[in-house]
Amino acid sequence: MGVNWVLVPGGCCRYGDEGRPLDIPSLYWTEAPITVGQLGLPGEPGLPVTEIPQHEAASIAARFGGRLPRSSEWEWMAAGPQRRRYPWGERPWTPELANLRDSGRDTPTPVTAHRQGATPDGVRDVAGNVWEWTGTRVMGNGYVIRGGSFDSPALYAQCTFLNAAPAELRSRGIGVRVVREP
DSSP: OOOOEEEEOOEEEEETTTTEEEEEOOEEEESSOOBTTTTTOSSOTTSBOOSOOHHHHHHHHHHTTOBOOOHHHHHHHHHTTTTOSBTTBSSOOOTTTOOOGGGSOSSOOOTTTTGGGOOTTOOOSOSSSSEEEEEEEETTTEEEEESOOTTSOGGGGSTTOEEEEETTOOOTTEEOOOEEOO
């Protein structure tokens, strides 16, 4: 299975809850998290790849000619210049927008299941389903993860919400999305 890339134009991201200005370059993003099928692994081809530690996620990104996004780049892609509350806009979360805790599911879904929750640029599955590893380190040998998962409350789907995980964690709730330079 091939990978579809979406160009997200760069700009000045007002990063985090405090809105710190950071310049973000234009980047190509995988349209959705990398799937089992895209890696040629056994299992349902449309499900996101999970249970990979951060260094394996970085290795997967390199296989696709890219890298893991920085936390600020991820936020820019999700929130855009309008600084949307959610990747899809200001409208509060409903189950057709993202796979979150109150969706009635307790597992990841295919990355094509929530098209209505895409960003205006067409990047899908940004909120919910699986957290996404970034290349941004935190204290204690961890990395920032973004987007929330199938087991997250709707608050975690907000574009400025970030979390962290130990670099070696293998979780069915964390996947990988790739960026590359144009």
